[in-house]
Amino acid sequence: MAFHKLLDQVGGLGRFQILQLIFLCISSLIVYSHILLENFTAAVPGHRCWVHILDNDTISANGTGLLRQDALLRISIPLDSNLEPEKCRRFLHPQWQLLHLNGTFSNTSELDTEPCVDGWVYDRSSFSSTIVTEWDLVCQSQSLKSMAKFSFMAGMLMGSIISGHLSDRWLAESARWLIITNKPEEGLKELRRAARRNGVKNAGDTLTMEVLRSVMQEELEAAKSKPPACDMFRIPNLRKRICLLSFVRFANCMSFYGLTLHLQHLGTNVFLFQILFGIVTLPANYIALLALNHLGRRISQILFMLLVGIFFLTIPSVPQDMQTLRLVLSTLGVGFSSAALLCSFTHGNELMPTVIRATASGIIGIIGNIGAALTPLLMILTVYSPHLPWIVFAVFSILAGLVIILLPETRNRPLPDSLQDVENKKKGSRKAEQEDISIKVTQF
Structure with missing residues (x-):
C-alpha cells in the first residue's frame, strides 16, 4: 500500500491529472447530450384523428366551410373525461346535432366511433417533426416509441462493451494497474510522464526502477501470479x-x-x-x-x-x-x-x-x-x-x-x-x- 508515495514524487494532483479529468469530462458531455436528445426527437406532440370534413382543403366546396373550426371539431371528434378531444378515436359520422348544445355537452360515449383510420393531425407548435410524427407512433403504436428508445439504449450498451477494448489505444493506462499487473517498466514510464506534465524536475533521477521496486515490493511479488x-x-x-x-x-x-x-x-x-x-x-x-x-x-x-x-x-x-x-x-x-x-x-x-x-x-x-x-x-x-x-x-x-x-x-x-x-x-x-x-x- 505504498503507491501513494510514488504519487507524491510525481506531483500529486497536478496538471497531468487535471488535463485527463478535463478530457474525460468533455467526452462525457458529448455522449450524454445524445442520450438526452431522446426527450425531443421522440417527443409526443398533441394529436387527434384526421377527419375528412375538418382537414380536407377542398371541403369548403360543399358549404361546410362556413362553419368555424371548433364547430367542425365538435361534430367530428368525441371528448375524453377531461373534456378534451380524443386522441385516438373519431365519430363514425359527423354528429350535427352537437352543434345545438350551446356549450353544454351530453354523453357522447354512446355515439358510434372508430379508430383513426386516416392518420392523425399533430400540433407542431413546439416540435416541427419527431419520430412520433414521422412514423405515427401514437395510440395503438405508442409502445413502438419505447422500443425506439430501447434500441438506442441497447446500442449504447453494445458500444460500451465493444469500445472498452478500443479505448486502450488512446487513454493512458493507470501506472498503479501496470505495476500490479507485472508491467513495472510501463508503469515507471507513465509515472515519469506524469511528473513531467506536473512540472517536476529531475523526475528521471528520483523515479528509477530501484525506487519503484523498493516501494512496491509487496505488490510486485503478488503480481507475479496474475x-x-x-x-x-x-x-x-x-x-x-x-x-x-x-x-x-x-x-x-x-x-x-x-x-x-x-x-x-x-x-x-x-x-x-x-x-x-x-x-x-x-x-x-x-x-x-x-x-x-x-x-x-x-x-x-x-x-x-x-x-x-x-x-x-x-x-x-x-x-x-x-x-x-x-x-x-x-x-x-x-x-x-x-x-x-x-x-x-x-x-x-x-x-x-x-x-x-x-x-x-x-x-x-x-x-x-x-x-x-x-x-x-x-x-x-x-x-x-x-x-x-x-x-x-x-x-x-x-x-x-x-x-x-x-x-x-x-x-x-x-x-x-x-x-x-x-x-x-x-x-x-x-x-x-x-x-x-x-x-x-x-x-x-
Whole structure:
C-alpha cells in the first residue's frame, strides 16, 4: 500500500491529472447530450384523428366551410373525461346535432366511433417533426416509441462493451494497474510522464526502477501470479461484492434514466424540465462528495437511494394540473438519483482489488447499462396503469438501498490490491487497520 508515495514524487494532483479529468469530462458531455436528445426527437406532440370534413382543403366546396373550426371539431371528434378531444378515436359520422348544445355537452360515449383510420393531425407548435410524427407512433403504436428508445439504449450498451477494448489505444493506462499487473517498466514510464506534465524536475533521477521496486515490493511479488478474470467469481467474498454492486448499479441507472428519459411523463414543459435537471446535477454531485466524506460510502448510498424511492412513489400521486409541484419533486428526484450514482461509482471502485478493478468495474457497468436500457420498456406498463412504472422504479431503488447494508464500508480504508486482500478481509481486518492506520487512501 505504498503507491501513494510514488504519487507524491510525481506531483500529486497536478496538471497531468487535471488535463485527463478535463478530457474525460468533455467526452462525457458529448455522449450524454445524445442520450438526452431522446426527450425531443421522440417527443409526443398533441394529436387527434384526421377527419375528412375538418382537414380536407377542398371541403369548403360543399358549404361546410362556413362553419368555424371548433364547430367542425365538435361534430367530428368525441371528448375524453377531461373534456378534451380524443386522441385516438373519431365519430363514425359527423354528429350535427352537437352543434345545438350551446356549450353544454351530453354523453357522447354512446355515439358510434372508430379508430383513426386516416392518420392523425399533430400540433407542431413546439416540435416541427419527431419520430412520433414521422412514423405515427401514437395510440395503438405508442409502445413502438419505447422500443425506439430501447434500441438506442441497447446500442449504447453494445458500444460500451465493444469500445472498452478500443479505448486502450488512446487513454493512458493507470501506472498503479501496470505495476500490479507485472508491467513495472510501463508503469515507471507513465509515472515519469506524469511528473513531467506536473512540472517536476529531475523526475528521471528520483523515479528509477530501484525506487519503484523498493516501494512496491509487496505488490510486485503478488503480481507475479496474475489471477485470471474468472477467479473473481471463485472467491465467495469477492463474488458477493460483485453481485451486490451489480444490483445496486442496475437500480441506480434504472432510476436515473427512468426520470431523465421520460420528461413528458412528468410534466408538459419538457424544455424547463431538461434545464432544471441539468442544473440540479451540479449541486447534487457536490452534496454527494460531502456525504461520502462525512457520512461514509454506505450511509450516503442508503440515504440517497431511499430518498429516490420515496420521490418515485410521490411524483405519480401529484395531479397533472399541479405542474409546479411535479417539477420540484422531479428535480429533487433527479438530484438524489445523480448523487446516488456518484456514490455507487466511488464505492464500487474502492471495493474491487486493483488487479481486477478494471474488469470488475466493466462488468458492473454493463449490468448498470442493462438497467438503463430496460427503462423505456418499463414505460410500456403505462398502458395498464400510469403509476406502474414508477412503482417498479421505487421498489428497485428501495431494495438497492437495503442491499448496500451488506457491503463493507471503505471510507478511510486502504484500497485492496490483490484477491487475497478481499478473501482475507474479514479475518485480518482488525490487524490491517492497526498496521495501516496512517494510510487514508480513500479519503477525499
